[in-house]
Amino acid sequence: MTNNIYPLQGLGSHPPYLKQGSVIGITCPSGYVSRERVAYAIKVLTHWGFTVKVGNTVGAEHYYFSGTDEQRLADLQAMLDDPTIDAILMGRGGYGMSRIIDDIDFTKFLQRQKWICGFSDITVLHNHLQARYLVPCLHSPMCGAFKPETENEDYLKSFYAALTGESIYYHTPPSLYNRFGVTEAILTGGNLSLLTHLMGSASEVDTEDKILFIEDIGEHLYKIDRMLLTLKRAGKLDNLKGLILGGFTEMEDTERPFGQAIEEIIWDKVKEYDYPVCFNFPCGHQDVNYTLTLGMAHKLIVSDKGGSLEFTHRDAGLKYR
Numbered sequence: 001m002t003n004n005i006y007p008l009q010g011l012g013s014h015p016p017y018l019k020q021g022s023v024i025g026i027t028c029p030s031g032y033v034s035r036e037r038v039a040y041a042i043k044v045l046t047h048w049g050f051t052v053k054v055g056n057t058v059g060a061e062h063y064y065f066s067g068t069d070e071q072r073l074a075d076l077q078a079m080l081d082d083p084t085i086d087a088i089l090m091g092r093g094g095y096g097m098s099r100i101i102d103d104i105d106f107t108k109f110l111q112r113q114k115w116i117c118g119f120s121d122i123t124v125l126h127n128h129l130q131a132r133y134l135v136p137c138l139h140s141p142m143c144g145a146f147k148p149e150t151e152n153e154d155y156l157k158s159f160y161a162a163l164t165g166e167s168i169y170y171h172t173p174p175s176l177y178n179r180f181g182v183t184e185a186i187l188t189g190g191n192l193s194l195l196t197h198l199m200g201s202a203s204e205v206d207t208e209d210k211i212l213f214i215e216d217i218g219e220h221l222y223k224i225d226r227m228l229l230t231l232k233r234a235g236k237l238d239n240l241k242g243l244i245l246g247g248f249t250e251m252e253d254t255e256r257p258f259g260q261a262i263e264e265i266i267w268d269k270v271k272e273y274d275y276p277v278c279f280n281f282p283c284g285h286q287d288v289n290y291t292l293t294l295g296m297a298h299k300l301i302v303s304d305k306g307g308s309l310e311f312t313h314r315d316a317g318l319k320y321r
Contacts (some may be wrong), residue, residue, distance in 0.1 A: 014136045014296060015087070015113040017165030020049040021272060022086040025079040026143065027055035028066030030121040031094020033143060035059035038091055041146035045089075048160055058091055065096050073100040080109040087163060093120025101128055110135075115163060117195045118142050120285065123190030126294055130188060138293030139190055139213070140164050145289060155282070155290045162287035162291040162311075172281055172307040177263045180311060181276030184299045184312065185241035187292060189213035191284075196227040199234060209238045211300055213292060215246030215284030221258040221265060224248070228269045236311060237270060242300045243277045244309065245283030276300055278307035 018024075024045055026038060035095040042052045060067040067075070079088050101124055102229055108131060117138040126256060129135040136194055140159045150156060152199055159169050188205060189195065192214045195205050205212075216224065248262045260268065270277055278300060282288045299310045 004105055006248070013113070014303045018050065018086050018115070018163045021051060023051045023053055023084050025053045025055060025082065025085040025088045026058060026091055027071045027072075027079050027088060028057040028060070028091035029076045029100060029125070030066065030090070030096035031064060031065045031092055033058065039144045040148065040151075043144035044146045044151050044156070047151075053079075053085060054072055064094070066091065069096075069099050072096060073103055076100070077104060078105065080104065080182055082137070083108075083112055084267075085114055087115035087117055087138075089142065090116075090118030090122050090139075093118060093122055093142065095121055097121045097124040098197065100225035101125065103172045106133065111151060117159070117163075118190055120184055121194065123194035123283075124198065124203055124294045127188075127195070127198055127205050130295045131203055131206055134295065136293055139283065139294050140291040141289050153288070155288050159262050159291045168282070168291075168293070168311040172278060172309075174304060174306045175263075175279040175281050177267050177277070178307060179270075179275070180302050180304070181242070181274070182299075182301050183211065183241040183276055184297060184298065185209055185211045187213060187244075187294055187298045188212045189294065190242075192216040192217075192224070192227050193219065199230060205236065207231075208239050209241055211242040211244060211298060212236075212240050213244040213246060213281070213283070213294075216248055217285035218250045218252070219248075220252045220254060221260065221262065224251070224262065225258070225260075225265050228266065229316045237273070240273070240275050242275050242302075243270060244281045244300065244307075245277070245279045246281045247289075248288040249284065249286050268320040276302040276307075278309070279301045280297050281307070281309070 055075040057066040062068045117140045124139040160270045189212045297312045301308045
């Protein structure tokens with residue numbers, strides 16, 4: 001294993017924001033993605049003024065994956081080490097990051113940090129970087145989101161804003177299950193299935209005094225219930241500053257109904273606490289997927305008018321663990 005813990009050069013720091021001419025690398029450390037699926041993302045990123053460097057795993061195939069474990073590791077490692085690359089955008093999620101995470105050497109990356117962008121299976125890498133090294137990441141759309149009909153959508157513009165350090169503010173409509181309140185803290189989280197998968201590992205999510213964001217897709221309702229109970233029993237829901245619920249899409253029920261809707265399942269696990277809870281945040285496995293800057297401070301306000309989330313650009317007292 002190569003995962004030693006390195007203190008950051010200045011706690012609360014973040015990778016440099018991008019500017020015209022900055023280089024974005026595209027690699028596929030998880031599931032297979034075709035060159036065609038990546039092509040339009042390259043076109044849009046270039047139109048935004050960035051230079052794109054395409055990795056060897058784009059279009060590579062090895063059964064489910066974008067190449068063997070060794071090939072995917074080498075491609076990601078090369079981009080992490082490359083001093084000319086300013087951000088790394090993942091081709092897609094799926095599955096595969098867990099198979100290589102413990103063999104990544106972050107030494108050169110920590111000397112010159114860059115934005116790691118993606119979601120879904122990339123939750124593994126996001127949480128590893130935050131748990132071990134306190135490096136902020138972007139929970140963002142991946143290459144498949146870039147299409148002719150979406151390139152002017154606000155959620156893709158939010159990705160550009162996050163990359164370039166612009167102010168970001170989101171508003172959500174009211175929900176019967178929202179719990180009102182105001183808080184400011186580090187934002188963390190990602191895909192619920194992956195967060196529970198990481199429990200007990202070197203990449204385990206740290207939720208202490210954090211705003212937790214979770215989302216998921218294609219799970220049975222009883223499995224969502226079980227995963228939330230896993231977090232709850234592990235104390236991950238006890239000392240939150242706030243909770244944000246993204247998309248829970250394509251949920252399935254069993255032949256004999258579980259008996260609760262997804263909102264009821266979630267509310268049942270957090271009703272005893274007093275921190276603000278915001279449902280229906282437009283982020284996750286859905287057409288509208290806004291970018292979140294994980295590992296940095298956000299202000300969350302939940303009221304009868306709905307929820308609002310503002311990226312404050314502060315470190316909010318990041319603690320080295």
